[in-house]
Amino acid sequence: MKVTVIGTGYVGLVTGTCLAESGNQVACVDTDARKIDLLKQGVVPIYEPGLKEYLDRNVAQGRLTFTTDLYSVMDDSEVLMIAVGTPPGEDGSADLKYVLAVAESIGKRIKEYKIVVNKSTVPVGSGDLVRETIRKHTNVEFDVVSNPEFLKEGDAVNDFMKPDRIVIGVESARAEEVMKRLYAPFHRLGHRVVSMDVRSAEMTKYAANAMLATKITFTNEIANLCGLRRGHQ
Numbered sequence: 001m002k003v004t005v006i007g008t009g010y011v012g013l014v015t016g017t018c019l020a021e022s023g024n025q026v027a028c029v030d031t032d033a034r035k036i037d038l039l040k041q042g043v044v045p046i047y048e049p050g051l052k053e054y055l056d057r058n059v060a061q062g063r064l065t066f067t068t069d070l071y072s073v074m075d076d077s078e079v080l081m082i083a084v085g086t087p088p089g090e091d092g093s094a095d096l097k098y099v100l101a102v103a104e105s106i107g108k109r110i111k112e113y114k115i116v117v118n119k120s121t122v123p124v125g126s127g128d129l130v131r132e133t134i135r136k137h138t139n140v141e142f143d144v145v146s147n148p149e150f151l152k153e154g155d156a157v158n159d160f161m162k163p164d165r166i167v168i169g170v171e172s173a174r175a176e177e178v179m180k181r182l183y184a185p186f187h188r189l190g191h192r193v194v195s196m197d198v199r200s201a202e203m204t205k206y207a208a209n210a211m212l213a214t215k216i217t218f219t220n221e222i223a224n225l226c227g228l229r230r231g232h233q
């Protein structure tokens, strides 16, 4: 399958490289020309065990390329993955300006059916905003999919290649079939692709993050309690 990954940060680079490793033809796009130059030279800008080896192999075998020019690669891809940053604003809300800028660029260029997959962490309802933003510029058919990422920094390649779960939020059977085909090599060991609607997938990411924070807080509280008790002995 041909895939364009837009945003070559932590999530985008790991996603693009691992999808190439499983046999897809992947173009990674970033507006940061320096980052793209380094990647073209084989310099991986993040520390992630296994990533450099996968990147070198897939570049050498012609399955993985890097560019700053989205329009030079997107026409050829069936799947467009958005993996740009969503930095928190002062009130903690996610800033969607990068996601929506990508949606606008896609809308202005799209020539035939595409699946636009959002991997960035976004509030519930963002898929609708992405769809509306693209639709403002085109009558071409497309699907918007939510596919949140659960990788851990430091073990991201392993998490991607052997995921605990793959969540896909879809609104059409066509998009669901393509996403299941894309992820088929990653759940051979029996791991599940969990399919739901777009808003439910967006909510699932926040629920998982909140659960993780709850577990860490609980563990810290228990550790504090143990420390206090030791202090009194």
Ligand SMILES: NC(=O)c1ccc[n+]([C@@H]2O[C@H](COP(=O)([O-])OP(=O)(O)OC[C@H]3O[C@@H](n4cnc5c(N)ncnc54)[C@H](O)[C@@H]3O)[C@@H](O)[C@H]2O)c1
Binding pocket: 006, 007, 008, 009, 010, 011, 012, 029, 030, 031, 032, 035, 083, 084, 085, 086, 098, 101, 102, 119, 120, 121, 122, 149, 150, 151, 152, 153
């Ligand atoms: N880092 C993690 O562990 C992690 C895990 C799960 C989910 N996420 C989520 O995934 C998303 C991406 O996170 P990240 O850590 O990879 O971000 P990052 O900041 O490392 O990378 C984002 C990249 O997008 C690029 N970019 C911005 N606008 C662009 C555009 N219009 N076209 C092309 N590229 C553009 C930036 O130059 C940057 O390289 C965020 O929503 C984040 O919350 C991150």
